[in-house]
Amino acid sequence: MNREVIVLVFPALAAFCIPLGTLLAREFGRLISLTASLAGLVYGLMLLPSVMVQPRSVVLGNHLPPFGINLYFSALSLGIVLLIYAAAALILVHDLVTSEPRRGQFYLLFSLLLLSSGAAVLTGDLFNLFVFLEVMAISSYALVAAGVSAPGGRGALKYLLQGQLAGLLMLAGIGIVYSAAGVLNIGVLAGSPALNPSLACLAGLLLLLPLLLESKLFPFNTWVAGAYEDADSSIAAALSTMVAAAAALALFRLVFAVMAPGAALGSASKPLHELLLLLGILSVLIGELAAFKEHDLNKVLGFSSAGQLGMIALGISAGDRVSVRGALLLVVSHGLAKLLLFLLAAYLSRAGGSRDWRRLRGLGRRLPWAGGMFALGALALMGMPLTAGFWGKMELLRGLAARGGLWLAGMGALLLGTVLEGVYFMRISHALFEPGAEWGKERLHAAVLASCLLLAAALVVLGVLPGLLGAWLDSAVEELMNPAGGYMNIILSKGAGI
Amino acid sequence: MSLIIPSLGGLLAAGLVSLAVFKRKGKLQWIVFFASLLLLAYVTVRLYGRWDAGETFKSGFMVLSFANSRLGWLFTAFSVGVTFLIALFSLSYNDRAHSTAIAPLWILLMAANLGIFMAADWLTFIIAWELMGWTSFFIISHGRTRSFRAGIYYFSLSLIGTATLLAAVFILYSLTGTLAIADSLSVLAGGWANNSLQLYVVITLLTVTFAAKSAVGPFTMWPAKAHAEAPDDFSAFLSGIMIKYGIYGLLVFVLPLFASGYSGPQVNGTPLYLYVLGWIGAFTAVYATLSAIRENDMKRLMAYSTVSHIGFIVMALSVNNPLGTAAAVFHSFNHMVFKAAIFLSLAAVKFRTGEREMHRLGGMAYRMPVAFFAFLLGIIAAAGIPPMSGFGSTCWPCRPSWLPRRGSCTCTGGCTPSTWDSSPPASRMSGRRPRCSRRR
Numbered sequence: 006m007n008r009e010v011i012v013l014v015f016p017a018l019a020a021f022c023i024p025l026g027t028l029l030a031r032e033f034g035r036l037i038s039l040t041a042s043l044a045g046l047v048y049g050l051m052l053l054p055s056v057m058v059q060p061r062s063v064v065l066g067n068h069l070p071p072f073g074i075n076l077y078f079s080a081l082s083l084g085i086v087l088l089i090y091a092a093a094a095l096i097l098v099h100d101l102v103t104s105e106p107r108r109g110q111f112y113l114l115f116s117l118l119l120l121s122s123g124a125a126v127l128t129g130d131l132f133n134l135f136v137f138l139e140v141m142a143i144s145s146y147a148l149v150a151a152g153v154s155a156p157g158g159r160g161a162l163k164y165l166l167q168g169q170l171a172g173l174l175m176l177a178g179i180g181i182v183y184s185a186a187g188v189l190n191i192g193v194l195a196g197s198p199a200l201n202p203s204l205a206c207l208a209g210l211l212l213l214l215p216l217l218l219e220s221k222l223f224p225f226n227t228w229v230a231g232a233y234e235d236a237d238s239s240i241a242a243a244l245s246t247m248v249a250a251a252a253a254l255a256l257f258r259l260v261f262a263v264m265a266p267g268a269a270l271g272s273a274s275k276p277l278h279e280l281l282l283l284l285g286i287l288s289v290l291i292g293e294l295a296a297f298k299e300h301d302l303n304k305v306l307g308f309s310s311a312g313q314l315g316m317i318a319l320g321i322s323a324g325d326r327v328s329v330r331g332a333l334l335l336v337v338s339h340g341l342a343k344l345l346l347f348l349l350a351a352y353l354s355r356a357g358g359s360r361d362w363r364r365l366r367g368l369g370r371r372l373p374w375a376g377g378m379f380a381l382g383a384l385a386l387m388g389m390p391l392t393a394g395f396w397g398k399m400e401l402l403r404g405l406a407a408r409g410g411l412w413l414a415g416m417g418a419l420l421l422g423t424v425l426e427g428v429y430f431m432r433i434s435h436a437l438f439e440p441g442a443e444w445g446k447e448r449l450h451a452a453v454l455a456s457c458l459l460l461a462a463a464l465v466v467l468g469v470l471p472g473l474l475g476a477w478l479d480s481a482v483e484e485l486m487n488p489a490g491g492y493m494n495i496i497l498s499k500g501a502g503i
Numbered sequence: 504m505s506l507i508i509p510s511l512g513g514l515l516a517a518g519l520v521s522l523a524v525f526k527r528k529g530k531l532q533w534i535v536f537f538a539s540l541l542l543l544a545y546v547t548v549r550l551y552g553r554w555d556a557g558e559t560f561k562s563g564f565m566v567l568s569f570a571n572s573r574l575g576w577l578f579t580a581f582s583v584g585v586t587f588l589i590a591l592f593s594l595s596y597n598d599r600a601h602s603t604a605i606a607p608l609w610i611l612l613m614a615a616n617l618g619i620f621m622a623a624d625w626l627t628f629i630i631a632w633e634l635m636g637w638t639s640f641f642i643i644s645h646g647r648t649r650s651f652r653a654g655i656y657y658f659s660l661s662l663i664g665t666a667t668l669l670a671a672v673f674i675l676y677s678l679t680g681t682l683a684i685a686d687s688l689s690v691l692a693g694g695w696a697n698n699s700l701q702l703y704v705v706i707t708l709l710t711v712t713f714a715a716k717s718a719v720g721p722f723t724m725w726p727a728k729a730h731a732e733a734p735d736d737f738s739a740f741l742s743g744i745m746i747k748y749g750i751y752g753l754l755v756f757v758l759p760l761f762a763s764g765y766s767g768p769q770v771n772g773t774p775l776y777l778y779v780l781g782w783i784g785a786f787t788a789v790y791a792t793l794s795a796i797r798e799n800d801m802k803r804l805m806a807y808s809t810v811s812h813i814g815f816i817v818m819a820l821s822v823n824n825p826l827g828t829a830a831a832v833f834h835s836f837n838h839m840v841f842k843a844a845i846f847l848s849l850a851a852v853k854f855r856t857g858e859r860e861m862h863r864l865g866g867m868a869y870r871m872p873v874a875f876f877a878f879l880l881g882i883i884a885a886a887g888i889p890p891m892s893g894f895g896s897t898c899w900p901c902r903p904s905w906l907p908r909r910g911s912c913t914c915t916g917g918c919t920p921s922t923w924d925s926s927p928p929a930s931r932m933s934g935r936r937p938r939c940s941r942r943r
Contacts, residue, residue, distance in 0.1 A: 330564075377522070380641075389633050389637055390630035390631075390633045390634050391634065395630070399626065399629070402673045403673055405673070406670075406674055406676060406677045407676070407677045413674075416670060416673065417670070420670055421666065423665075423666060427658065428662065431640060431655060431658055435644050435646070435651050435654070439647065439651065440647070440648070471562060471563055471565050472563020472564065473562075475562075475563030478564075
């Protein structure tokens, strides 16, 4: 029995029910989607202990891999899915208590976004990955456009055009891989004979494009400014936590399974790693510089995500255990910290009537908890000690330095990026506490306060006791670095017939 | 029995809890601050004699280790002792009108202080160093737009310093394969014959970190901004103690690399690198003194004076012999004591008058004789005039650099002017109140 799949069934079911349910009650959409994300979270947490011990490949529709589609449940994939569900739940709680109910379609799209980002992490098939990335992209275009009050939404349109182009190119890449290797299952491709190097390079690049776009790496992040400006803060939060985490994980999966030496695209391994290094360096520097000069909180946080994802790309490109561990830690800490910052930014900008941080001077004095936690989230992103971000950055630096050569440039970029990040985040955090306009009687809503406190506590606890993540990290790193050991075996043992 | 880890945990908990719980204007946070210094003083006393007792804290892949070295203990003892006195001052200074609500962050800073001096591995040192960086930034800025400009300037330099520290540490790690400070340094120091280039890279990166923190050479600008704009009682800590972190770093992490295994180029028996560093120190001393003379703002003036003393200390330690090192350490401690005295008496004056411009403070010596007396003793020590401790420590650095020809620098160049800079505030404060300001 495939009871693991139920994790994904909750949001799918919610999405199906919403159109009808909204006819009955206006609140139906937001409540059912919140319930679905919470149910998925709880169910996933119940699965986690057994999956930590023994990863599982779940075959859908009884068609065995490589022809059928399988979902791979491991500590790594389920862990990230849980992160995504938790983020969705917190975003929906925030939406529930701070805004009027939106139209049903909004929650339908949000549930689809949740479903597709979870599935993109779990899937073991390239074409399936493409489908879920498309669903994810289409729902996020619509959600971004939904935040724009006036008709227009140039940012959303820009995002749509770039995203669709990247999606089509990925499809072309999938076509190339299928015609050359004959299979699309990631686990099988990880052990297939290597393709012709130039073909592998082309296919690898095409496959990575939408992931690079969703993770906002440099030449593909021109959409960030517009989309984050148009998007509502809660959607921006979803883009930069749920979507980014899913894209980062898919990037990990493709690079370490399909493009590792010895896999189908293994002959392209070196150039693709170097490309990732270059893109990582550029997006750290350019993302942080762009965030440095922005004043719109959404855009600042969006570009800072570009920088952080650039750091994660640096870790992937170095490709040794230490860097990968650092990059995975960064995925987690960035998810938590960015969500905290976006929720607070949404709250502060609503209370202050503007998303321009210069107009929010003194709001932190009125809402000391909000201001304080904003500073904490910023420190976590900067990788300051006693917060979760510190360990990711340390491990990443250690890995990059040990790798040496070109990767020292990556280390330099990371350090420089951190300096820039520090300056602009401290500028904002401090502005919140400067004497400024007299604010009214704003209060932080109890539910928002509770969810922010939860995130802040997670950041601090992981910062002081990173060992709590130790077992998870070890098994995740092992899974990525040694696909032949676990990943491939488990997938292929189900499809032993072929 | 472990002492360092529990007290660090206690300080962190006290800091975080008081950050979360106490009201901005309340007195309670200062009482907790004072109590944590009492705890620290107790721990420091208990640590005496337990040399090189290691302690480790483990959580998964994270291992933090601490050791009680003699030099580290000495720095801890002096910093805790002086801060204890500052805390006593702060307790009454921070009334409702003057409270800056920085006590919780200061408690965290004291944890970082202990961590910096007791770290046995690089990771611990980095954690303490970064903790010190951001807590001190928030303290200096303390929610004022004007202070923020100084604070962010300081913080940018501090971040650059941290970045070079991280780069140095991880290059060091990839060269030596260990994060333990003593081991990695001894492995590295053995590499002069083979890979001196990498050694120079590491040393330069570390020097930038410590020079940025101690305002040596190109970084002389930040104290004049940050020390002046920081909360008044914190300026004493900033100028007396925090600026010594860089000196400690140079003494413990950079000097050992030029020990007996050194085989690079030398000038008059001093390694070329240290020779250059010594000159940088000398220029820092002269430049800062000249800048101090121009100042009319008493906190800025004292900040420049601090920089000149730091230049002086760097000059002494770059001589690289026992006498020079001893002089550097001695002067560091002296400077901690007298600079804290000076800044606290200035804070007392500002507490009463709200004024920092010296020309408006003529005649204060008659109104606040006790504060003036403390101030006077402080600047006599700073000027290195005989009955005070400063005399000894100002003379000492001159000896190693003159005596056996190997020392080199123009010590006098830095030494003499550093005695000038303190006189203007004394004379102005004891003088009559100028006529023009009385009319106002």
